[in-house]
Amino acid sequence: MSSPKFLNLSADTNRVGRACAWIERDDGAVLMTGLDWGGWTLPGGGVQPGETSAEAALREAWEETGARCEVRGEPLPLRGAHGEPADCWPLRLLSLDPSPEGRPVAWVNPRALPWADDVQLRQVLAARGELPACLDLPPLVSVARQEARRLSFDRSCSLETGRLLRTLAASKPGGRLLDLGSGVGESAAWLLAGMDGAARLLTVEADPLLAETAWEVLAPDLRAEVLHGDWRGALERGPFDLTFADCAPAKETAAVAELVASLKPGGLLVMDNFSPPGRLPEALYGGDPRRDALFGHPRLTCTELEVSRRERVVLAVKR
Incomplete structure (x- = not known):
């Protein structure tokens, strides 16, 4: 088994939940971070004991993308690829530096394919009434x-x-x-x-x-x-x-x-x-x-x- 490509600054497995970050620019693009296997995901991870899910989203956004942010609204409940629940917090970007974990980042258009069909992005867009019609459920x-x-x-x-x-x-x-x-x-x-x-x-x-x-x-x-x-x-x-x-x-x-x-x-x-x-x-x-x-x-x-x-x-x- 190969070792992970990137550092993990919050490797503690004693988690009390999961949280992720929706960081959207004025032009509608959303910030994604790289995964070890080569895919992309919203920045996020486990909520550690003693912190709120909002604090976890802010921390993970900085660790994985180098984004310093502030909370700009209420979270949306999401399910990950394996059914795990998470709070997705909308964050306002204050500054962006290189990822402390060494991960690549990308600004993507979440309303265009293939991004709109991502397991996380699809749920956020659906909750906001912005899911492309081609992805609607029969x-x-x-x-x-x-x-x-x-x-x-x-x-x-x-x-x-x-x-x-x-x-x-x-x-x-x-x-x-x-x-x-x-x-x-x-x-x-x-x-x-x-x-x-x-x-x-x-x-x-x-x-x-x-x-x-x-x-x-x-x-x-x-x-x-x-x-x-x-x-x-x-x-x-x-x-x-x-x-x-x-x-x-x-x-x-x-x-x-x-x-x-x-x-x-x-x-x-x-x-x-x-x-x-x-x-x-x-x-x-x-x-x-x-x-x-x-x-x-x-x-x-x-x-x-x-x-x-x-x-x-x-x-x-x-x-």
């Missing part, structure tokens, strides 16, 4: 997310995977699509957002409460049919142009042959939640049977997409 996805929060359901597909599903669904005009593992209906809602008017979606959920919730979420769209039952029963309704296999039993290596058999030639099989090598569980250091089953199947042509720093998705086309 209406049914928003409803599904509300239901997920109500039920404390945390197994919906990620935002990045959802967008991929929407794009793939748009490639199947008039297609028949299958969603295995409805959850509260979020993945199905993403698929519906990409489908044309002639396409149809079947989504299946084994849990009765989740199936009922998904039905209520998706009921406004007549292209969707929600089933409560076993995923294998849905395969009999094939063949399908696209299948998103998102329930644990359908992701087992033994299920691949059945999934492939239910696809049309040229049909897509999509599986999410594969870890990049840097985040791979130690149990898979000797190999990943799920990957082997997909990439080794004689009728599939597969590729692996990194949809985020923490997640990869396998796309497989039936030959």
